[in-house]
Each structure stands twice: as C-alpha cells, then as structure tokens.
Amino acid sequence: MLESVDFQPLWITLQVALYTTVILIVIGTPLALWMAQIKGSKKALFEAMVALPLVLPPTVLGFYLLVSIGPEGPIGELWASFGFAPLTFSMTGLVIGSVLYSLPFAVQPLMQGFEQLGKRPVDVAATLGAGSIDRFFSIILPLTRRHYLVAATLTFAHTVGEFGVILMIGGNIPGVTQVASIAVYDHVEAMEYSQAHVLSAIMLVMSLLVLTIVYGLNRKMEIKGTKGGER
Amino acid sequence: MSLKGKLHLNLDTFALDSGEFEFPKKGVTAIFGRSGSGKTTLLRCLAGLESEVSGQLSFQDQIWLTDGRQTPIHKRKLAYVFQEANLFSHLNVEDNLRYGLKRHKVSVDGEVFIHFDQVVQWLTLTKLLTRHSHTLSGGERQRVAIGRALLSQPKILLMDEPMASLDLFAKREILPYLERLRDELAIPIIYVTHSPEEVERLADFVLFMEQGKITHFEAIEQALNRTGTPLYQEENPRSVLSAKVESHDDEDGLSCLKVGSEFLWVPIIFKEEGERLRVVVSAQQISLLAVKPDKSSVLNHLTVTVKSIEDEDDHSVLVHLTIKNSPWPLLAKITKRSLRRLELKEGQEWIAAIKSVSILN
Numbered sequence: 001m002l003e004s005v006d007f008q009p010l011w012i013t014l015q016v017a018l019y020t021t022v023i024l025i026v027i028g029t030p031l032a033l034w035m036a037q038i039k040g041s042k043k044a045l046f047e048a049m050v051a052l053p054l055v056l057p058p059t060v061l062g063f064y065l066l067v068s069i070g071p072e073g074p075i076g077e078l079w080a081s082f083g084f085a086p087l088t089f090s091m092t093g094l095v096i097g098s099v100l101y102s103l104p105f106a107v108q109p110l111m112q113g114f115e116q117l118g119k120r121p122v123d124v125a126a127t128l129g130a131g132s133i134d135r136f137f138s139i140i141l142p143l144t145r146r147h148y149l150v151a152a153t154l155t156f157a158h159t160v161g162e163f164g165v166i167l168m169i170g171g172n173i174p175g176v177t178q179v180a181s182i183a184v185y186d187h188v189e190a191m192e193y194s195q196a197h198v199l200s201a202i203m204l205v206m207s208l209l210v211l212t213i214v215y216g217l218n219r220k221m222e223i224k225g226t227k228g229g230e231r
Numbered sequence: 232m233s234l235k236g237k238l239h240l241n242l243d244t245f246a247l248d249s250g251e252f253e254f255p256k257k258g259v260t261a262i263f264g265r266s267g268s269g270k271t272t273l274l275r276c277l278a279g280l281e282s283e284v285s286g287q288l289s290f291q292d293q294i295w296l297t298d299g300r301q302t303p304i305h306k307r308k309l310a311y312v313f314q315e316a317n318l319f320s321h322l323n324v325e326d327n328l329r330y331g332l333k334r335h336k337v338s339v340d341g342e343v344f345i346h347f348d349q350v351v352q353w354l355t356l357t358k359l360l361t362r363h364s365h366t367l368s369g370g371e372r373q374r375v376a377i378g379r380a381l382l383s384q385p386k387i388l389l390m391d392e393p394m395a396s397l398d399l400f401a402k403r404e405i406l407p408y409l410e411r412l413r414d415e416l417a418i419p420i421i422y423v424t425h426s427p428e429e430v431e432r433l434a435d436f437v438l439f440m441e442q443g444k445i446t447h448f449e450a451i452e453q454a455l456n457r458t459g460t461p462l463y464q465e466e467n468p469r470s471v472l473s474a475k476v477e478s479h480d481d482e483d484g485l486s487c488l489k490v491g492s493e494f495l496w497v498p499i500i501f502k503e504e505g506e507r508l509r510v511v512v513s514a515q516q517i518s519l520l521a522v523k524p525d526k527s528s529v530l531n532h533l534t535v536t537v538k539s540i541e542d543e544d545d546h547s548v549l550v551h552l553t554i555k556n557s558p559w560p561l562l563a564k565i566t567k568r569s570l571r572r573l574e575l576k577e578g579q580e581w582i583a584a585i586k587s588v589s590i591l592n
Contacts, residue, residue, distance in 0.1 A: 120317055123280055126304040127311040128331030128383045129338065138330075142321045 005198045008175050009183035015091070016166075016179060017159040020098040024106035024155050025148065027099075032110035033140075050107045053100060062168025065097050069169070089171045094179070097165045105154040113147025114140070146221050153214045157207065233419065234387060236288035236296065238276045247272050247443045249286075258435030259413050259420045263427075263462065269443040270423045274391050277421065278311050279304040291386060305334075310385035312393045316372035318364035324375050325360040331383025343384060345416075350378045353415070354408055370401030374408060381412075388412075388420045394429065409433055414507065427462045431455055431471045432509060432591045437462070456551075456560045468514040468549055471591070472559045476502050485530075491557025493533040497588050509591040514549060517563035519573060520582040531585040535561060537577050540570070550575065552583060 035046055053061060069075045069087045079087055087093040121143065125135045141148070163181045170177035172186065180199055187196035235253035240246070247269045254260050262270045276284045279301055288296035290309075295302045310331065318327050328347070335341060351357055354374045364372060373393055380388060393409075394402045406429075413420065413433060424430060430437060430451075437454035439447040447454070454460060455471045472495075474488035479499060486502075488495045488510065495510070502508060523532050535552040538560065543549055548570050552561040563583060565575075575581075 120313070121319060123304070124311075124313065124317045124319075125330070127278060127280075127309065128379065129305050129334040130330075131303070131305050134334070139319060143319075 005195045006174070006183070009178050009180040010199065010202060012091075012176075012178060013160055013180040016094050016098055016162075017156045019095045020102055020159045021106075021152050021156045023095065023099050024102060025152055028103070028106035028110055028151065032107050033114055035107070036111050036114035051104050053102070054104050058101065058162070058164025059168060061101060062097065062165040065100065065165065065169050069093060069096065088169055089173060089177055091177065094166055094170045094177055097169050098159045098162055101162060101165045102155045102158045105158045106151045109147045109151040109154065110144070113144035117143055146218055149214060149218055149221065153211070157211070160203070160207065234277065234288075234290045234421075236286060238273065238284055238286040238288060238296075240272065240276055240281055240284045242272070242283075245269065245272065245443060247276065247284075249273060249276075249443075250445050252438070252445055252448065254421060254438075255419060255436055257417065257419050259422050259433050260436040260438055261430045261434035262421065262423045262438045262440060263430055264425065264440035266425055268440040270425070270440050271391050272443070273440065273445075274311075274389055274421065274423050278309060278389055279307060280311075308384075308386035310380035310383045310388050312373075312377055312380050312388070312390040314392050314395050316364070316369075316376035318367075318372055318375055318379075320364055322364075323360070324356065324362050324364070324367070327364070327375055328356070328360075328379050328382055331379060335382075335384045345381050345384055347382060350381050353411060354378045368401065369397050370404040373397060373401070373405055377408070377412070381416075386418055388416070388418060390420060390422045392423050392425070394426075395424075406432060430462060431511070450558075452559045456562060468562050468564060470512050470514065470560060470562045472510050472512065472554075472557065472561065474508055474510055476500070476504050476506050476508065478504060490533070490559070491554040493554050493557075494531075495533070495585070495588060496530040497590060500590055511589045511591060512561065512585055513587070514562040514564035516586045516588075517561070518584045518586070519550070519563060519565060519569075519575070520584055521573075523582050524584075527584070529584045529586055531588070533561075533583045533585065535581055535583045537575060537579050537581065539577060540575065552581075 031050075035043065035050070038046070066088065067073050069079070071077070071080060071086050071088070076087060087096065117140065121139050122135050125139045130138060161181065162179070163185070166177070166179055167182060170179075172178050172182050178186075180203055184196050184199050184203075187193070187199070233254050233256045235251075236249075237251045238247060238249045245267075262273060264270050272281070275281050277288065279295065282301070284296065284301070285299055286296060288294075290307070293302065293307070295307055318324075319330065322330065328350070332343070332347065336343065351360070354377060356374060356378055359367065359371060359375065364375070367375065377393065394405055397405065410433065413435075422429075422433060434451045434454075436448070436450055438445055439449075439454075451471070455462060472490050474490045474495060477487040477489045477494065479486050481499070484499045485496050486498070486500045488497060488508075490510075497510065500508070518529075520532070533554060535554055538551040538553050541549045541551065543564070547564055547566050550563045550565060550570075552563060554561060561583065565573075569575075
C-alpha cells in the first residue's frame with residue numbers, strides 16, 4: 001500500500017512552511033517593533049490590516065493575489081519584465097501567498113512581546129552604550145524569545161494547514177505546487193481513501209509532535225521571577 | 232566644559248522650559264522640587280530619552296542637541312540610574328555589571344578608568360556575582376544597577392530618585408554607598424530627588440525646580456541655610472556643616488570633628504580619621520556667650536562671627552554666624568530680648584555654645 005502513496009506533497013508542504021516561517025520572522029520583526037511603538041488610529045488601522053487574513057475567506061485572499069501577481073497583474077508584469085518565470089503555479093508564488101496568509105500569526109505574538117517588554121530595558125541598554133542593532137540582539141531577542149517561539153510555531157503550523165489560498169494561486173501541479181492538504185483532498189475526490197489515510201495520519205502525528213516539543217520548550221524558556229525585562 | 236544648555240519640551244499635560252543652565256564639573260548636583268515640577272523630565276531630556284525635546288545641550292566637547300538633532304543616547308558618555316533597578320532578567324549579576332563595560336571596551340575611546348574589581352568592592356557585590364536578579368533584595372538590585380552604570384565608564388552620572396522605590400531599610404543600606412561614590416568619583420553626578428534628607432547628605436549643589444522651570448541654582452551651603460529655602464519650608468531653622476574626623480576618644484565615647492578651624496565633640500562615630508561627614512545643628516540648640524566659660528556641661532564652644540541678623544515673625548531673631556575657614560553658615564535662634572541685652576552687632580565675635588549635634592552620616 002505504501003508504495004502507491006506519493007510523499008512528494010509532504011515534502012513540498014514542509015518546504016513552503018519553512019520558507020514562510022523564516023521570511024515572516026525576518027520581516028515580521030521590524031513590522032512588529034514599529035507597530036508596538038505607534039499609537040492611536042494609525043495603530044488600529046495597521047492592526048486591522050495585519051489581522052485581515054484571519055477573517056477573509058482564503059479564496060478571497062487568493063483571488064486578489066491571483067489578480068495582482070498573475071501574468072496580467074501589476075506585480076506579475078513587473079516580475080516578468082525582470083525576466084523571471086511567472087509567480088503563479090510556482091513555489092515562489094506559494095511562499096508569497098503563505099507569507100500574506102500567515103502574517104498575523106507571526107506579527108501578533110511578536111508585537112505583544114515587544115509591548116510587554118516595554119521601552120525601559122531598551123532605554124537602559126542605550127544608556128549603557130548599546131546601539132540599536134546591539135540592543136535588539138542582546139536585550140529584545142532574549143527577553144522575547146518565548147514570543148518568537150510562539151510566532152514561529154503558529155506560522156509554521158498555520159502554513160502547513162493552508163488550503164484555499166494555495167489552491168487559488170498554486171494550482172495543483174504534482175511535484176511542484178501540490179501540497180499535502182490538497183493531495184489529501186485529491187485522494188478523497190478520487191476515492192483513494194487508503195492514500196488519504198496515510199498522508200493524513202502522517203500530518204496528524206507530525207503536527208502533534210511538533211506542538212508537544214514547542215510547548216515543552218516554551219516552559220523551559222521561561223525567565224524566572226519576571227515578565228519581560230522589568231525589575 | 233561641563234553639561235550646559237537650554238531645553239524646552241511640550242508634553243500633553245506639562246511643559247518644561249528650563250532656561251539656561253550649566254552644571255558644575257564635579258560633585259553631586261541635586262535637582263530638587265515637588266513631584267510634578269519636572270525634575271525627572273529634565274533629567275530624561277539631558278540623557279536624550281525624550282525625542283521631542285528642543286533647545287541646545289552640550290557636554291565637554293560633544294554637542295548633544297542642536298537644531299532639533301540629537302546625539303543618540305548610546306553615543307553620549309553618560310550613565311543613567313533609574314528609579315527601579317531594571318536589571319536585565321536574562322543575565323546574572325556579573326553579566327549585568329559587565330554589559331556596559333564590554334561595550335565601552337570595544338568603542339573608539341576604550342580606556343577603562345573605573346575597574347570591575349573596584350566597583351565590586353565599593354558596592355560589596357562579591358557574593359552576588361553569580362546570582363540572578365529575581366533572587367536579590369530591592370537594595371541589592373539597586374546596588375547592582377549603580378555598579379552597572381559606573382562600569383560603562385561614564386563621564387557624567389545621572390540618577391533619577393535611585394532610592395524612591397526602596398523601603399526604609401534598603402535606603403539606609405544604599406545611602407553610605409552613594410556617599411562613597413560622591414567622595415571617590417571624579418565625574419559629576421546629577422541626582423534627582425524630592426527628599427530634603429538626601430539633599431543634605433549627598434549634594435554639593437542644588438538646582439531647584441518649580442512648574443517646569445529652574446528657579447534657583449546654589450551651592451549646598453547657601454541652599455540649606457538660606458531662609459525660605461524650599462528644602463525646609465515647614466521645619467525649624469537648622470544648619471548643616473561639613474566636618475572632618477580629627478580623632479577619637481574611646482574612653483569617653485566621643486569623636487572630635489573639625490569644622491573650619493574649630494572643633495566639635497560628638498558621640499563616637501565609626502569613621503576613619505580624615506573622612507568627611509555632615510552634621511546638623513538646630514538653630515534653637517545654640518546659645519551665644521561673650522567668653523568661653525571655665526566650667527560648663529556643654530561640650531562645644533565655637534568661636535563665631537556675626538554675619539547678619541534677621542527678624543523672625545515670633546519675637547525672635549535668626550543670627551547668621553560664620554565659623555572661621557568654613558563656608559557653611561551657622562544659624563542661631565535667639566529672643567529679641569537677648570539680642571537687646573547682648574547688644575549683638577554684625578562683625579562681632581562671640582562664642583556659640585552648641586547643646587546638641589546630630590550626625591547625618
């Protein structure tokens with residue numbers, strides 16, 4: 001039975017999730033740092049924008065993405081003018097879609113972490129002669145590491161579970177853009193329940209394993225006696 | 232050049248409009264005022280912690296603020312001690328202490344003039360080095376914070392009510408350390424406080440603030456003994472004198488202090504000969520005599536000169552006296568009848584019998 005199961009979709013899923021997580025942590029950090037500082041209606045607007053993917057149906061998000069990054073769309077045309085292969089139906093397209101789709105899962109926990117930490121520890125570090133990049137790596141990152149763990153886990157897990165957006169912009173090309181969630185759907189459609197069982201079971205066990213490890217780590221990473229950097 | 236400039240800041244509920252100021256090149260300058268007078272705001276502006284501040288500010292050869300452009304905090308040669316210790320909770324005490332030191336060592340002018348071992352000894356931190364901040368008491372934490380600030384090798388130290396969040400015991404624990412810093416450090420210290428007690432123990436100069444403005448800037452001798460000083464609005468007049476330990480008499484349990492050219496006997500104090508301390512004399516504890524009595528139960532008879540005489544509201548006068556070779560004035564409160572009988576005049580020499588002296592240190 002196992003020979004007839006194609007494991008390629010699992011591999012593609014992992015790749016997309018990994019790239020998406022790395023990219024979101026990198027671009028989510030400055031965005032969340034900035035959003036933790038701003039106030040008032042400006043903040044509300046940006047919080048709403050970041051939260052949009054939570055409430056929009058994935059097909060709506062996917063539709064707008066398709067329109068903008070497709071060969072006819074503004075971003076798609078620009079992309080093609082540099083001589084790159086089309087974004088739609090490619091791994092790059094999938095990652096772009098996932099980055100937008102999972103944005104709140106990275107930005108929200110990070111922003112919360114930075115807000116809890118507050119300005120004080122960062123100010124203290126500045127008075128002790130640390131420049132801004134130094135302050136980030138020596139103070140902010142270690143004191144918000146739990147929030148980073150949560151952000152990375154949620155982003156990764158959420159991307160693994162993605163379906164609608166990928167279907168809209170990535171199509172379903174086996175070996176290129178066919179991710180596990182879609183492969184399971186295909187197998188069910190084709191009445192291939194045993195293959196669907198195998199893929200589903202692997203995803204279930206893997207997800208449980210990853211989350212258990214993360215929650216375990218989270219407890220260990222607690223900084224004793226304090227929340228954030230005060231005291 | 233010392234720290235000088237002129238600062239302006241508009242916050243929602245409060246405006247700081249300092250006027251021109253120049254801080255002394257050494258010693259402790261206390262910024263004193265009621266809460267809400269803008270002491271902390273001024274200090275934050277000096278450090279660069281307020282981004283909206285305007286005006287001018289320079290320190291030594293560095294321009295810190297001009298035309299709305301600020302030198303980033305980490306490039307200023309200052310250290311700042313906040314009300315709370317704010318130790319970095321992911322680092323132990325030693326790593327906290329070394330945080331600024333490490334960064335100074337790799338900077339352009341990496342010369343170390345305040346050494347790790349020295350600071351650990353000054354602040355008695357040896358036993359705390361491997362501990363984590365959450366296991367320390369409030370006083371211990373603040374000591375570490377002060378040490379951490381010093382080790383960043385500042386050319387000026389700013390302190391924002393470093394004892395305000397401590398209980399009485401922790402305060403008593405910290406004060407001697409602060410006095411030691413004042414006496415051992417060559418750099419100026421700016422110290423925000425609303426406690427007259429801290430001013431009289433620590434300050435060499437006082438800057439008074441009211442409603443966002445600097446109202447007075449004086450040496451401590453004047454600030455403490457000027458009548459109507461904001462330091463003691465509701466208390467009896469008293470004088471603070473700076474003294475040096477001259478000798479001890481263990482048998483009688485007394486110590487001899489030198490104030491200017493005069494001597495003062497006080498109950499024995501545990502300080503080395505040559506160390507400095509401050510004492511307080513209440514104006515009502517002083518009697519004026521024409522000659523030194525042969526026999527008297529009062530231990531202290533100081534030769535003083537009358538500088539001025541000031542009328543009080545309550546049928547008494549406040550006599551401003553000077554002790555030879557001491558810049559610290561001495562105040563005596565006597566009745567108008569005594570003034571008449573003694574025919575007290577400015578410039579005369581008298582003997583001041585001091586019934587009791589209290590020690591600040």
